[in-house]
Amino acid sequence: MMPVTCHPPQVTRLLLAGVILVLAATDNRAQSNVMSHANDFTSVEYYPAPNQQQIRSRLSGAEAQPLPGGLLAIKQLKLETFELNGRPEIVVNAPECTYDQLNGTASSPGRLQVQYQDGKIRVEGEGFLWRQNDSFLTISNRPSTVLQFGPEKRN
Amino acid sequence: MAVAGAGMLCAQVNTNTNAVDEILALVTTNASAVKPPPRPETLIEADGPADFDLAGRRVVYHEHVRVDSPDMKMRCEWLAADLPQTGGRVTNIVAETNVVIDATDDKGQKMHATGDRAVYVFNVQNGVTNETITLTGNARLENTQGWLTGDSIIWDRANDRLSVPSNPKMVFHQTLNGALAGTNAPVEGTHPPPAATNSVANDTNVPPALTNRPSAAK
Numbered sequence: 001m002m003p004v005t006c007h008p009p010q011v012t013r014l015l016l017a018g019v020i021l022v023l024a025a026t027d028n029r030a031q032s033n034v035m036s037h038a039n040d041f042t043s044v045e046y047y048p049a050p051n052q053q054q055i056r057s058r059l060s061g062a063e064a065q066p067l068p069g070g071l072l073a074i075k076q077l078k079l080e081t082f083e084l085n086g087r088p089e090i091v092v093n094a095p096e097c098t099y100d101q102l103n104g105t106a107s108s109p110g111r112l113q114v115q116y117q118d119g120k121i122r123v124e125g126e127g128f129l130w131r132q133n134d135s136f137l138t139i140s141n142r143p144s145t146v147l148q149f150g151p152e153k154r155n
Numbered sequence: 156m157a158v159a160g161a162g163m164l165c166a167q168v169n170t171n172t173n174a175v176d177e178i179l180a181l182v183t184t185n186a187s188a189v190k191p192p193p194r195p196e197t198l199i200e201a202d203g204p205a206d207f208d209l210a211g212r213r214v215v216y217h218e219h220v221r222v223d224s225p226d227m228k229m230r231c232e233w234l235a236a237d238l239p240q241t242g243g244r245v246t247n248i249v250a251e252t253n254v255v256i257d258a259t260d261d262k263g264q265k266m267h268a269t270g271d272r273a274v275y276v277f278n279v280q281n282g283v284t285n286e287t288i289t290l291t292g293n294a295r296l297e298n299t300q301g302w303l304t305g306d307s308i309i310w311d312r313a314n315d316r317l318s319v320p321s322n323p324k325m326v327f328h329q330t331l332n333g334a335l336a337g338t339n340a341p342v343e344g345t346h347p348p349p350a351a352t353n354s355v356a357n358d359t360n361v362p363p364a365l366t367n368r369p370s371a372a373k
Contacts, residue, residue, distance in 0.1 A: 081209055087241050090209060108273035114207075117241055125205065143205035143216065147197040147245060 038064040043099075045132060048085060057081045058105065059099065062146045064118060072099040079106065079130060092130065092137065104132035112139065122146045197224040198232070212238040220250070227258040229273070248275035254290070260315050266298040286312040301327040339358065 042060040046052050048107070062076035077099075079092040097108035107129045114123035127140030186328030214254035215235045222229040236245050249272070256268040271292025278285050287309055290296070294308040296317065303326075305319035320323075 002252070083241065089241075090207075116238065120244075121238070123205070123207075137207040137209065139205045139207070141204070143199075144202055145199040145214075145216075147199065 014090075023038070045104075051084055054084055054086060055082050057135070059132070061099075065098075068100065070100065070102045072101060073097075074099050074106070077106065077108075081135060086116075088118070089116070090137075094128070097128075097130075106130040115138075120148045122148075179333075195225050197222065199223075199236075201234075207238070209238070212240075214238055224252075226260075227256065230255040244277065246277045250275075256288070256290075262315075264298055266296060268294070268296040268310070270294040270308070284313045288312060290337075299328070300327060302343070 008030045037127065040060075040062060041064045042058060044055055044059075045057045047054045047056045060078045060080075061074035063074065065073040065075075067073050073096065075096050077092070077097045078095040078114075079094075081089040083089050091114055092114050094108050094112040095104045095110055097110075099106045109127045111126050112128045114125075115121070116123070122147045123139065123143060125139035125141060127145040129138045129140070130136075172321040173190055196357070198218060199220065199222050201218055201220045203216070205217070206215045208214070208358065213235060214237075217233060220229075220231050221373045222234070229250060231254045232354045234250045236248045247252065251272050254268075254270045256273065257265070258268070259265050268290055269286040270290035271294075272290070273292075274289045275337040276285065276287050276289075290308045290310070291306070294305055295311075296303045296308050303319060303323065305323040306321045307319070309320065310316075311318065
């Protein structure tokens, strides 16, 4: 297990990159073989001050494989965002994606599933881009959204 | 029958009584404190991308957007909806370009509406639920009773009521079977008088003949 957790978002990505570099450095193989592997990693982004103690998003995966250009190939992606009060906001699951540590983006041509507000809104689609900086998710193809409204808010 | 002028229309009744309807609307709205049955799921699909702006709490769908729920179907080319806060629900939806809505009201009456833009608003103020769909841009609504156009058409879903604030035009479809049957009966009844008129005319001809007699007697 290789958890990566820190506070400022910029440092989070750098630390994640650092972990991969350390893994690469401890590998005794040839220099070109800088690829290494991390299991069960987590990257956390926090809200800006004065709410720097509150988690804004958490990106985790079962496996992470470094790619050239500061990219990570992630399997079993789970992306979670949280409201300022700590309540879960959105949960994104995808079998795989590419995480750009420097730009803070995650993308994949494959399928994804999104749950918003404990599943009251469920989204599926094919191909996506997640921008961590402004919490913006684009589903590229055939987005399908199911809205589930209970009667509790209708008087 | 065409009717022009501002007014409010009941969705089920083809009468046009503003004050009474407004009072009824208030009564009906207050009476809606009774909990309605649960709403089933609504499905939104699109051929193009969907953008979820979590910071701005908004989602936008592009290209051939379809919204399907058991009581309403909508088609458009662009749709934006707000993302609700925790425990809330979608309160604002904007649909644009070639908006087509097919819906069924609480009494099972089907309606077909088209327009350039449709705005859905839901809110609860002082315990009163407000849920409206406002069509603008070549707004037109049609049901089995007729059709309705105006600068905008407001469908009050909470009270199942339609209103056209400005430039309304409404055409009712008559129930042809009943209406024509009632009109034909008097027409048949008007045929006998001409026959009677002819007989009078024959009588009128008699006096001249009699008038000639004195001359002949001279």
